[in-house]
Amino acid sequence: MGIPALGITFLPAFAPEQLREVATAAEGAGLDELWLWEDCFRHGGLVTASSALAWTDDIKVGVGLLPVPLRNVGVTAMELASLHRLFPGRVIAGIGHGVQHWMGQVGVKAASPMTLLGEYDSVLRDLLAGEEVTFDGEYLHIDAVKLNWPPEGRVPLLVGGEGPRSLGFAARRGDGVLLTAGLGEDEVAAACDLIRAEAADVGRTMPPVVVPLITAIGPDAAERVAAEVVRWGKSDRDDVGVSGDAETIAATIARLAEMGVTSVAIQPTEDEPDLPGLCRFLGERVRPILSGSARSGR
Template identity: 55%
Template sequence: MTGLGAVFRPQLAPERLRAVARVADEVGLEELWLWEDCFREGGISAAASALAWTERVRVGVGLLPVPLRNVAVTAMEAATLHRMFPGRAILGVGHGVQDWMGQVGARAESPLTLLREHLLALRALLGGERVTTEGRYVRLDDVALDWPPGQGVEVFAGATGPRSLRLAGEAADGTVLTASTPPDGVRRARRLIDEGRATAARADGHRVVVYLLAATGPDAGERLRAELAAEGDASVPDLGVAGDAAAVAKAVERLAEAGADTVVLQPTGDEPDPEGFVRFAAEEVRPLVA
């Protein structure tokens, strides 16, 4: 079955998260995803709060920019969430928006090298290993978590370009694709991810999560077109969806047929009713998705 989720966008004030998370839990939404966009809201603090306010919904962070964190800190925070809320936290990391990284003095000369080193060390630490490594960016000397997760933990990587998609297949357990990815883009991403998996002789599972920009309501088309234009995606075919539950479900299924395991509905930045959007996803769209 195709997984379905929704995004709590950081354009909303942090104090709005509690109400949205509780609605997601009440209506049976499978996954609620959060972003750590500079300079809005902290991903780990928001995820911990959402998990504490709810009982069953899985909470994803997509993505944590690795230039901002020592990998040991990422591992400690991720392990803490997984031990306190077993099976409910989803962690995604990425190399970050380079302009933002530059603003805080954390821009890496080779973002891909940094992401590779971070992924390898992070997965090893969360797997309970004791790690010593001397990389270009990641340096650890006999580091192990005192409280590693009690079960296997998936680490997702955000990826867009061919090299980062191959790296995700090689070094991550799953991939997060942005809302700028149409069905054909998902197919291409799957091929590149599989190339990376083959390079690393990976035979385990690899879940692909795709954001889908979605709008519903009387002004849905106008809001969708405005956001696509603002993101420079107005000319990309088959991108985003506006309309009722049937229209959104069809768009979800097109992404699933292209290779998405989970589709996360991303409201427009000016969505007037975030709680209603979550209800729409769970109560109206979910029953129509195979």
């Protein structure tokens, strides 16, 4: 079992002005990744990503995910290209359907989300590769568009999904798969099995898999995780999230790694009282246990 990348999620429930302290704390704690969400109508994913990248030196910053109905593909290509040139090797971006209710609220809900995702994925990849793109699809219409400043080298693009069709698409086309938050362990295992099978069907190895993990520490950790699980509509499940000491959290992460997860984005509860402290706990207490387990072959 390899050691999965260990990251922290900065939820849209947290005020944007808290981001700088959390980003620097995450990097200072030696975490691999800082994950951001573009949730309507809270944080803009690429604005917060560019800020976090500028405030730090080495930590990778991921956006999971950019909703394709909400964003013009040309603008997304320009912004991602700029970020990759400004901060090479540190940007992780994912695209996906977005929450359909929110897409409806702003008048961009697609009748066929899968068709839109397929067109968007194809056009965005070609633009980021520096190609001139002309495309006339059901949703996207592009006429001789070419980036003046494309990224240097190939840009990995992750795809997020929840249902079987979306996960299958992500497995076949994505450079990684973003799983939705609030999944139980058996749901993660089933998703990884599906991703593995879909990738094999097109002759690919299983792509990297990123999963958020609801986590809390401290004397009231179990109660806080239970309340968070209810917020995610999973009150009838007992395998969603983890609370407790470093050993318990590390054991949960290790189980996810055995399923095929390659990156665990620790997701604090919305009432987390000390985000920088949680970053330090993960880096100083949890990571050494994971490293020791990998060395021992457990």
